[in-house]
Amino acid sequence: MSEQYLNVEQLRAKLGNRSLSSINRDIANGTLPAPIILGRKRYWPLSAVDARMAEKFEMAQSDAE
Template sequence: MNYLTLSDLSTKLGGRSRSSIYRDIEAGRLPLPIKFGRRLYWAEADVDRAIQAFVKGSE
């Protein structure tokens, strides 16, 4: 399983800002991060599913 850092996630989402990403998490559009030590990571598969759900809901 691959994990994304905040920087990786921002890039994957087209350069979204940190605050926009956290708003998306709060609204349930993105999955919660996983904390390893002092850093946060997102499971790439979970992010991909969230993106697909958003795209399908937009059609």
């Protein structure tokens, strides 16, 4: 199966309509993976975004225990 990619609007929707400045901050501090840049467009591998979100969820769960 081929990798799926999210553009910035799809990423924003997946993250609950997070602002672009928040997404850029998350990339800078490592909360989100860096995008692949093609021309002037940015794309994120769906699997990398899902994996990072799962890591954050697991950390939040362990912190709550």
